[in-house]
Amino acid sequence: xxxxxxxxxxxxxxxxxxxxxxxxxxxxxxxxxxxxxxxxxxxxxxxxxxxxxxxxxxxxxxxxxxxxxxxxxxxxxxxxxxxxxxxxxxxxxxxxxxxxxxxxxxxxxxxxxxxxxxxxxxxxxxxxxxxxxxxxxxxxxxxxxxxxxxxxxxxxxxxxxxxxxxxxxxxxxxxxxxxxxxxxxxxxxxxxxxxxxxxxxxxxxxxxxxxxxxxxxxxxxxxxxxxxxxxxxxxxxxxxxxxxxxxxxxxxxxxxxxxxxxxxxxxxxxxxxxxxxxxxxxxxxxxxxxxxxxxxxxxxxxxxxxxxxxxxxxxxxxxxxxxxxxx
Numbered sequence: 001x002x003x004x005x006x007x008x009x010x011x012x013x014x015x016x017x018x019x020x021x022x023x024x025x026x027x028x029x030x031x032x033x034x035x036x037x038x039x040x041x042x043x044x045x046x047x048x049x050x051x052x053x054x055x056x057x058x059x060x061x062x063x064x065x066x067x068x069x070x071x072x073x074x075x076x077x078x079x080x081x082x083x084x085x086x087x088x089x090x091x092x093x094x095x096x097x098x099x100x101x102x103x104x105x106x107x108x109x110x111x112x113x114x115x116x117x118x119x120x121x122x123x124x125x126x127x128x129x130x131x132x133x134x135x136x137x138x139x140x141x142x143x144x145x146x147x148x149x150x151x152x153x154x155x156x157x158x159x160x161x162x163x164x165x166x167x168x169x170x171x172x173x174x175x176x177x178x179x180x181x182x183x184x185x186x187x188x189x190x191x192x193x194x195x196x197x198x199x200x201x202x203x204x205x206x207x208x209x210x211x212x213x214x215x216x217x218x219x220x221x222x223x224x225x226x227x228x229x230x231x232x233x234x235x236x237x238x239x240x241x242x243x244x245x246x247x248x249x250x251x252x253x254x255x256x257x258x259x260x261x262x263x264x265x266x267x268x269x270x271x272x273x274x275x276x277x278x279x280x281x282x283x284x285x286x287x288x289x290x291x292x293x294x295x296x297x298x299x300x301x302x303x304x305x306x307x308x309x310x311x312x313x314x315x316x317x318x319x320x321x322x323x324x325x326x327x
Contacts, residue, residue, distance in 0.1 A: 030062040031162055036179070037109045039170050044217070045113040046126060049167035051136045052112065054158040063105075066090070072102040075112045084242070093147055118269070123222065131168045133159050215240070217268070221275045221296035228264040241268050253289060253299040271298045278323050282314045295322055 038049040059076040060068035071088045079098035086101035128135040137152040215226035275295040292299040
């Protein structure tokens with residue numbers, strides 16, 4: 001995910017509005033156009049690029065479905081209770097179902113990554129190898145992404161017919177090389193209100209755009225987090241990541257008036273009860289809150305696990321138990 005120079009760049013695809021009435025995009029053209037974002041999403045969110053591309057092809061009919069052309073929704077993602085954006089209603093499993101509407105296709109790809117990495121029912125997918133597209137295809141059906149019993153077969157057929165699995169093996173350096181060789185221009189601080197994103201021209205036909213937040217979203221212990229920059233505060237982060245006022249303070253065991261300093265780790269999701277590591281040895285001046293943030297463990301759980309009074313601090317050299325209650 002650490003693609004130097006890309007993490008704060010607005011990078012990905014021309015929107016779908018160039019699809020004129022009666023004009024269809026071929027599957028090969030669709031792959032050539034959207035392979036960059038699929039690889040970038042893989043490097044950032046650990047979802048196989050082949051799976052992202054195959055799902056987009058299948059769900060959007062290679063960008064030609066009414067949902068894709070009218071709502072920029074390439075993955076058939078429905079509104080659900082947590083969607084606060086624009087909506088469109090179409091018949092699917094039931095009549096007049098609610099689907100998400102995106103400003104442009106690139107937002108759909110990003111939301112797909114966030115959707116799979118955030119919802120608990122897809123959590124087990126990330127235990128599979130990134131090159132095991134068969135397991136991912138089966139897992140998506142098991143998790144309930146689609147009701148069609150043939151969904152895994154349809155995905156794997158697309159992957160194998162178009163050799164999409166090769167994109168799952170692209171490394172960070174190889175991706176940067178691909179962008180250079182394909183003459184894909186990365187636009188820094190791209191303005192998504194610019195009309196240039198709405199159509200192909202000689203100037204922008206090789207430009208690819210991806211809506212990136214001001215902060216690079218990272219993962220530890222399967223929790224999304226960011227590293228604070230100069231000028232950040234709780235309210236600005238809340239707006240950037242579309243969170244409620246109470247969420248950042250609660251998720252990070254801080255007050256609503258906490259001053260955020262550059263380099264501070266801030267979680268965008270609740271911390272967990274456990275983490276992969278078992279023991280942490282305290283360094284000079286290290287606090288319980290810092291350990292809680294480092295490992296993504298709820299502060300209250302950390303205190304209970306080590307039989308310490310809330311508010312007290314550990315001493316240098318003390319070993320904290322991260323997974324089991326100390327006897």
